[in-house]
Amino acid sequence: MSxxxxxxxxxxxxxxxxxxxxxxxxxxxxxxxxxxxxxxxxSTVMKLIFGLIKPWEGKVTxxxxxxxxxxxxxxxxxxxxYVPQVDNVFPTLTVxxxxxxxxxxxxxxxxxxxERVYELFPRLAERRSQRAGKMSGGERQMVAMGRALMLDPxxxxxxxxxxxLAPLLVDLIFEKVAEINRTGVAVxxxxxxAKRSLELAHRGYVLxxxxxxxxxxxxxxLGDPExxxxxxxx
Amino acid sequence: xxxxxxxxxxRALRRTVSTVLGSRxxxxxxxxLIALFIAVASSMQGVTGTRMLGxxxxxxxxxxxxxxxxxxxxxxxxxxxxxxxxxxxxMTVGAYLGLVVMSLLPAGAPVLGLGFGYEFIVALVVVxxxxxxIAYGLxxxxxxxxxxxRSAPVMMAMAALGIAxxxxxxxxxxxxxxxxxxxxxxARPVVELFPGVRVRTDQLFILGLAVLLIVLVYxxxxxxxxxxxxxxxxxxxxxxxxxxxxxxxxxxxxxxxxGALAGAGGMLYGLDVQLRPEMGxxxxxxxxxxxxxxxxxxxYGALLGAFTMGIVWQVSSAFVNPAYGPAAAxxxxxxxxxxxxxxxxxxxx
Amino acid sequence: MDATVLPRSVLLAVPLYLLLxxxxxxxxxxVKHVVAVVAALALSAAxxxxxxxxxxxxxxxxxxxxxxxxxxxxxxxxxxxxxGLFNIGIAAFFAIGAFTSALFTTNMPTGSLAAFTQQAFGxxxxxxxxxxAAGAVAGxxxxxxxxxxxxxxxxxxxxxxxxxxxxxRLVFQNERWLANGPQPLRGLPQPLSCLTGNGxxxxxxxxxxxxxxxxxxxxxxxxxxxxxxxxxxxxxxxERAIRSPWGRVLRAVREDEDAAAMxxxxxxxxxxxxxVVGAVIMGMGGxxxxxxxxxxxxxxxxxxxxxFLIWVMLMLGGSGNNRGAVLxxxxxxxxxTGASFLVDALRPTLAAISPQLPQRGPYIRFLLISLLMLxxxxxxxxxxxxxxxxxxxxxx
Numbered sequence: 001m002s003x004x005x006x007x008x009x010x011x012x013x014x015x016x017x018x019x020x021x022x023x024x025x026x027x028x029x030x031x032x033x034x035x036x037x038x039x040x041x042x043s044t045v046m047k048l049i050f051g052l053i054k055p056w057e058g059k060v061t062x063x064x065x066x067x068x069x070x071x072x073x074x075x076x077x078x079x080x081x082y083v084p085q086v087d088n089v090f091p092t093l094t095v096x097x098x099x100x101x102x103x104x105x106x107x108x109x110x111x112x113x114x115e116r117v118y119e120l121f122p123r124l125a126e127r128r129s130q131r132a133g134k135m136s137g138g139e140r141q142m143v144a145m146g147r148a149l150m151l152d153p154x155x156x157x158x159x160x161x162x163x164x165l166a167p168l169l170v171d172l173i174f175e176k177v178a179e180i181n182r183t184g185v186a187v188x189x190x191x192x193x194a195k196r197s198l199e200l201a202h203r204g205y206v207l208x209x210x211x212x213x214x215x216x217x218x219x220x221x222l223g224d225p226e227x228x229x230x231x232x233x234x
Numbered sequence: 235x236x237x238x239x240x241x242x243x244x245r246a247l248r249r250t251v252s253t254v255l256g257s258r259x260x261x262x263x264x265x266x267l268i269a270l271f272i273a274v275a276s277s278m279q280g281v282t283g284t285r286m287l288g289x290x291x292x293x294x295x296x297x298x299x300x301x302x303x304x305x306x307x308x309x310x311x312x313x314x315x316x317x318x319x320x321x322x323x324x325m326t327v328g329a330y331l332g333l334v335v336m337s338l339l340p341a342g343a344p345v346l347g348l349g350f351g352y353e354f355i356v357a358l359v360v361v362x363x364x365x366x367x368i369a370y371g372l373x374x375x376x377x378x379x380x381x382x383x384r385s386a387p388v389m390m391a392m393a394a395l396g397i398a399x400x401x402x403x404x405x406x407x408x409x410x411x412x413x414x415x416x417x418x419x420x421a422r423p424v425v426e427l428f429p430g431v432r433v434r435t436d437q438l439f440i441l442g443l444a445v446l447l448i449v450l451v452y453x454x455x456x457x458x459x460x461x462x463x464x465x466x467x468x469x470x471x472x473x474x475x476x477x478x479x480x481x482x483x484x485x486x487x488x489x490x491x492x493g494a495l496a497g498a499g500g501m502l503y504g505l506d507v508q509l510r511p512e513m514g515x516x517x518x519x520x521x522x523x524x525x526x527x528x529x530x531x532x533x534y535g536a537l538l539g540a541f542t543m544g545i546v547w548q549v550s551s552a553f554v555n556p557a558y559g560p561a562a563a564x565x566x567x568x569x570x571x572x573x574x575x576x577x578x579x580x581x582x583x
Numbered sequence: 584m585d586a587t588v589l590p591r592s593v594l595l596a597v598p599l600y601l602l603l604x605x606x607x608x609x610x611x612x613x614v615k616h617v618v619a620v621v622a623a624l625a626l627s628a629a630x631x632x633x634x635x636x637x638x639x640x641x642x643x644x645x646x647x648x649x650x651x652x653x654x655x656x657x658x659x660x661x662x663x664x665x666x667g668l669f670n671i672g673i674a675a676f677f678a679i680g681a682f683t684s685a686l687f688t689t690n691m692p693t694g695s696l697a698a699f700t701q702q703a704f705g706x707x708x709x710x711x712x713x714x715x716a717a718g719a720v721a722g723x724x725x726x727x728x729x730x731x732x733x734x735x736x737x738x739x740x741x742x743x744x745x746x747x748x749x750x751x752r753l754v755f756q757n758e759r760w761l762a763n764g765p766q767p768l769r770g771l772p773q774p775l776s777c778l779t780g781n782g783x784x785x786x787x788x789x790x791x792x793x794x795x796x797x798x799x800x801x802x803x804x805x806x807x808x809x810x811x812x813x814x815x816x817x818x819x820x821x822e823r824a825i826r827s828p829w830g831r832v833l834r835a836v837r838e839d840e841d842a843a844a845m846x847x848x849x850x851x852x853x854x855x856x857x858x859v860v861g862a863v864i865m866g867m868g869g870x871x872x873x874x875x876x877x878x879x880x881x882x883x884x885x886x887x888x889x890x891f892l893i894w895v896m897l898m899l900g901g902s903g904n905n906r907g908a909v910l911x912x913x914x915x916x917x918x919x920t921g922a923s924f925l926v927d928a929l930r931p932t933l934a935a936i937s938p939q940l941p942q943r944g945p946y947i948r949f950l951l952i953s954l955l956m957l958x959x960x961x962x963x964x965x966x967x968x969x970x971x972x973x974x975x976x977x978x979x
Binding site for chain 2: 891
């Protein structure tokens with residue numbers, strides 16, 4: 001049984017349909033990357049899984065439970081955490097406070113969890129009392145990911161983690177994703193930077209015009225001329 | 235946007251001027267200019283330095299009361315992105331509930347050289363959470379439904395006005411239109427702060443209590459989980475939801491705290507001046523002026539704004555009819571908006 | 584038959600005729616007007632004959648005040664309904680219109696009266712001068728005030744307008760030299776009141792003798808015709824304006840300001856124009872109000888009567904919609920006056936709850952109106968008449 005399954009999902013915003021039947025799955029402990037051209041619906045799939053929009057048709061199952069249409073605060077409790085692409089930190093809160101917000105639903109002391117995040121992101125440890133809004137793009141991405149990791153999720157969803165970052169930082173972020181994955185956390189990633197994300201991923205999906213087009217192991221997709229054809233560069 | 239194209243140098247100059255004009259220091263400069271204007275105008279009217287000092291002191295006291303209301307307004311705006319036009323009338327409700335509670339208790343002897351007895355303190359303790367709960371109840375009945383429907387801001391404002399007038403009409407119905415006082419005919423001990431500047435001990439208590447409550451709110455926001463969640467929601471409500479924060483619970487606490495502060499503010503104002511059904515509505519303008527000057531949604535800004543406006547209000551009576559006090563605060567707000575619409579603490583454009 | 588029946592029917596026919604002109608649709612304008620005249624006279628004669636004088640008088644007064652508020656609501660509709668300007672300071676323009684009209688049309692007090700009444704000036708001009716001056720001064724205030732405030736975002740503009748209204752109220756309350764504040768300014772002339780008195784010098788003899796049976800207490804019949812005429816002119820003027828190219832731009836600005844700006848329109852100028860036009864209408868409404876109540880003071884224009892009530896009218900009737908504005912005004916005025924009957928009827932119950940409650944009747948009405956607003960906002964935000972799709976008369 002897969003950790004996460006998305007079956008035949010159709011949805012959109014208001015009356016505008018974006019997803020026309022998407023299927024995907026994520027197994028425990030694997031990294032799955034969703035790539036595709038702009039407007040393909042990649043971010044929409046993420047938002048749907050996380051309960052920010054409701055499916056018109058289809059189903060989302062997580063750890064054997066049907067979570068279709070549940071609100072985010074319920075989904076978070078089941079071990080699924082989400083890092084949005086933009087506005088993904090609380091700018092007037094410090095790094096430490098951002099992390100605390102990630103584990104708000106817990107009633108226990110958070111010291112151990114925070115330490116784990118600081119171990120993963122040493123740069124944040126140095127800046128823990130700094131306001132998140134004053135940090136650089138790369139550091140903010142780390143804060144955002146750290147916040148999502150506070151609840152020890154089984155699956156971490158990342159929406160374009162490398163967007164807007166300098167190449168050196170892109171390397172760093174992907175390295176960290178790999179490191180997170182090595183601790184047993186499955187990762188579902190939407191990425192514009194198809195090459196790097198497919199290099200990292202165990203499996204990938206190519207989404208275009210709201211539907212799956214191609215699926216397969218990351219390395220296979222990388223070499224596939226069909227994928228290259230589906231969109232320029234990447 | 236299609237714009238005519240002036241020469242590049244002229245455009246750069248215009249941009250520089252507008253950046254300078256819109257900067258925080260320009261706003262501070264404006265306030266300094268206003269202070270200067272007031273100083274000159276009052277000295278021309280023959281107002282003595284002592285009287286001016288006295289007015290400034292009274293302004294600080296008034297600022298304390300305004301701060302309590304302003305904090306509530308700014309918290310609600312920050313977390314709920316809503317301008318609560320009913321806040322003034324919530325203060326009125328607090329003041330009058332205090333009257334009710336005090337009438338139920340036997341009158342006690344004045345406390346510690348102040349002008350009021352223990353019953354006032356008891357009333358404060360009872361009224362604050364009560365107004366908080368009333369505020370939350372009103373939110374549940376009205377604003378929350380509008381929020382869920384993603385109603386336009388004008389609908390929220392109309393609902394707030396409806397609540398404001400509704401609360402006021404209930405106060406009128408129950409208590410009538412006349413003034414009321416917490417204490418009548420009681421000795422009101424006075425203390426001399428500076429040579430020639432006398433304040434009532436009650437007023438010092440009011441300021442002290444206001445400061446205490448402000449510190450408590452600070453601790454709430456900085457040290458408690460709920461307070462941090464309030465700040466998080468003010469930053470980004472969607473992200474708060476994504477992080478699993480129970481947003482409706484945070485909303486409850488926001489109204490509870492905001493309402494409690496309003497209740498305290500109302501009772502303290504009533505103690506200092508008097509009670510009348512219009513008292514809250516009259517305070518609404520200076521409250522919002524304070525909040526807007528200090529950047530709406532910003533807690534420190536609200537404090538700065540409140541004390542500034544309190545001083546402007548009192549000091550303006552040195553050279554115009556004291557009735558125009560709130561109008562003076564309003565004029566300062568308009569001038570501030572012209573120079574820097576985002577207020578003292580807002581980000582740079 | 585009572586001798587006042589004929590003159591009263593003729594006067595009452597005026598508002599009925601105007602109403603029919605608006606409501607009737609017909610191909611030929613001449614036919615429409617003839618039908619309207621005949622129907623109005625017939626209807627009004629029937630009403631005058633069938634209804635007891637007291638009841639008809641009450642209905643007339645009701646229509647009169649309802650129409651005054653309809654003018655004010657139309658003004659708000661230009662600002663809010665068509666341009667999306669959030670004005671919670673209607674009372675400012677209402678008040679300034681009323682006081683301007685008063686100052687223009689009264690005479691400076693002389694002799695013993697001067698001891699009690701102060702005013703800045705008194706030109707003793709005729710009513711229509713006062714009416715126009717009221718609109719002009721209100722428009723001027725809007726021009727002054729709009730400069731710094733119209734560019735503010737919605738809720739800031741709302742606060743600014745509340746502030747303006749407070750400022751105007753404070754001025755009229757405290758500046759004795761201006762309009763006798765806080766004391767009322769009395770003795771405003773009532774236009775054509777000579778018709779119900781000794782006859783107007785400037786009217787031909789037969790007109791005077793026709794209206795001779797009327798007594799001063801029948802004056803509402805005269806005034807309702809005047810108010811209806813002003814309302815009609817404002818309404819048709821606005822209906823035409825909204826279908827003009829100017830009106831189209833206004834609507835475009837409300838729908839999507841950025842798009843309107845991108846098509847080269849000077850958005851700020853249009854918003855100012857709408858603000859001023861709305862204010863002019865509100866000022867005229869103030870004048871109409873003042874000359875009916877004859878004595879005004881700052882208390883008439885408090886936030887509830889002068890601002891909130893009008894918002895309730897527009898929201899109930901349907902904003903963005905001139906018909907809605909008028910309908911809303913009449914409906915809410917009916918609710919307001921009906922509520923006072925209700926409160927009177929409930930007097931014994933109220934007295935049982937508390938001896939002071941009956942005299943606090945007006946506040947019970949405030950509560951009812953507040954609840955009405957909440958009801959509208961929660962359950963019927965679009966109002967009774969939904970916004971109509973307006974088709975422009977001419978192409979740009």
